[in-house]
Amino acid sequence: MRTHRTFEASITNPRQVSDDLDQLGRAASKLWNVGRYYAQEQWDETGEIPDDGELKSELKGHERYTDLHSQSSQRVLEELAEAFNGWFAKRRNGDGRARPPGYRKRGDSHPRSTVSFKAAGFKHDAQFTRVRLSKGRNLKEHRSDFVLCEYELRPDVDLSEWDIQQVRAVHKYDEWRLHFVCRKVIDPEPPGDETAGIDLGISNVAALSFGGESILFPGNALKEDEYYFGRKKAKCDDSRSNERLRLDRKRTERRTHFLHTLSKHIVSECVERGVGTIVIGDLGGIRDDENGKSRNWGKHGNLDLHGWAFDRFTSILDYKAEAEGIDVTVESERDTSKTCSACGTKDGNQRVERGLYVCEECDTVANADVNGAENIRRKVTPSPSDREDRSNGWLAQPSVHLFDRSEGRFAPREQVVDCKP
Numbered sequence: 001m002r003t004h005r006t007f008e009a010s011i012t013n014p015r016q017v018s019d020d021l022d023q024l025g026r027a028a029s030k031l032w033n034v035g036r037y038y039a040q041e042q043w044d045e046t047g048e049i050p051d052d053g054e055l056k057s058e059l060k061g062h063e064r065y066t067d068l069h070s071q072s073s074q075r076v077l078e079e080l081a082e083a084f085n086g087w088f089a090k091r092r093n094g095d096g097r098a099r100p101p102g103y104r105k106r107g108d109s110h111p112r113s114t115v116s117f118k119a120a121g122f123k124h125d126a127q128f129t130r131v132r133l134s135k136g137r138n139l140k141e142h143r144s145d146f147v148l149c150e151y152e153l154r155p156d157v158d159l160s161e162w163d164i165q166q167v168r169a170v171h172k173y174d175e176w177r178l179h180f181v182c183r184k185v186i187d188p189e190p191p192g193d194e195t196a197g198i199d200l201g202i203s204n205v206a207a208l209s210f211g212g213e214s215i216l217f218p219g220n221a222l223k224e225d226e227y228y229f230g231r232k233k234a235k236c237d238d239s240r241s242n243e244r245l246r247l248d249r250k251r252t253e254r255r256t257h258f259l260h261t262l263s264k265h266i267v268s269e270c271v272e273r274g275v276g277t278i279v280i281g282d283l284g285g286i287r288d289d290e291n292g293k294s295r296n297w298g299k300h301g302n303l304d305l306h307g308w309a310f311d312r313f314t315s316i317l318d319y320k321a322e323a324e325g326i327d328v329t330v331e332s333e334r335d336t337s338k339t340c341s342a343c344g345t346k347d348g349n350q351r352v353e354r355g356l357y358v359c360e361e362c363d364t365v366a367n368a369d370v371n372g373a374e375n376i377r378r379k380v381t382p383s384p385s386d387r388e389d390r391s392n393g394w395l396a397q398p399s400v401h402l403f404d405r406s407e408g409r410f411a412p413r414e415q416v417v418d419c420k421p
Helices: 014-046 052-059 070-092 220-234 242-272 299-306 310-322 368-378 384-389 392-396
Strands: 002-011 115-117 122-125 130-134 146-152 163-172 175-185 194-200 204-209 214-218 275-282 327-332 356-358 365-367 399-404 409-412
Touching: 002 310, 014 052, 014 070, 014 115, 014 146, 014 163, 014 175, 052 070, 070 115, 115 130, 122 163, 130 163, 194 310, 194 368, 204 242, 204 368, 214 242, 214 368, 220 242, 220 399, 242 275, 242 310, 242 399, 242 409, 275 310, 275 368, 310 327, 356 368, 365 368, 365 392, 368 392
Parallel strands: 194 275, 214 399, 275 327
Antiparallel strands: 002 146, 002 175, 115 163, 122 130, 130 146, 163 175, 194 204, 204 214, 356 365, 399 409
């Protein structure tokens, strides 16, 4: 089985390479605009959108094409064709608000577009953690001119274990970063046949149920970061100031680290218990009410929700679980918070207060999030025969694992020293 990953790296020698990358990024924008103009001409004359093959063939001799390595230029035109196809599909389906892809200009200048380097356009040096990126003929000062980027990845990523398919130079937060698009063949054996359920939330970012044991992961660290960086950003006069961009970058990096650490810890707990399937609740509609309108969760609730990247966490968990042979499936959360996981009674009034669920039918007392996680688990592994043997203990008193800032990991509450941002 082939698995694909994209790893983001920071560039550690920006002063040496930023000017060259700026040239390449602006050249990519200019080529996009040339292709955009040609596509518009063809649309006006024939009513058809040229595909990427036609764009490459027609623009191969254009001077903007040779500003970049040929494979990099091809990728720019492929992205343009994909953007036009997406617009045309929406238009065909009756979306009158859909607009075709625009030109890449900011006043009289061109923004720095992402530049992609396929196999022939880069050379990776794993020993010295650097990558050589090819320039186009027009931007070379001499035949062997190239951009040599030194980089730094997350400590848990080793690119020597992967087959690098593509390198992308991406400009964001006013700096250049590298994306390594990789693949490798894996065929892991599942750790076992057990099933775990995950209920995602805001106060507790995740509740994990194994059907006889449970773990809560409070979101204190994530919420503290959102409040802290929100206050700091509010003091910045200019939304595009270097300080504002620095704060955005730091907040994103900390949230990304939190999500990766949480997902890795959950997978580790599942491997230890022989879990072969993780069932996670679908929160696709949490931001909308029953009428499809934006739901108001209150001042603090809206801020917490804005900072909680549910889809991104699910994606990260999915690929980390895949590497261990664990299957991740997404199930609807409908009625999981209203239903007693012990006897199946459904009553919306049984969640008597925040965090507490009491069933009047069978007297089960449970942590509300754990109760939801267990109901989600049972959507895939129903086991009515074990209802009489259930104990309130693991439902009502889950183990609590907190994010330890000093160690950068999750651990049981009693092992964690709380450190503010």
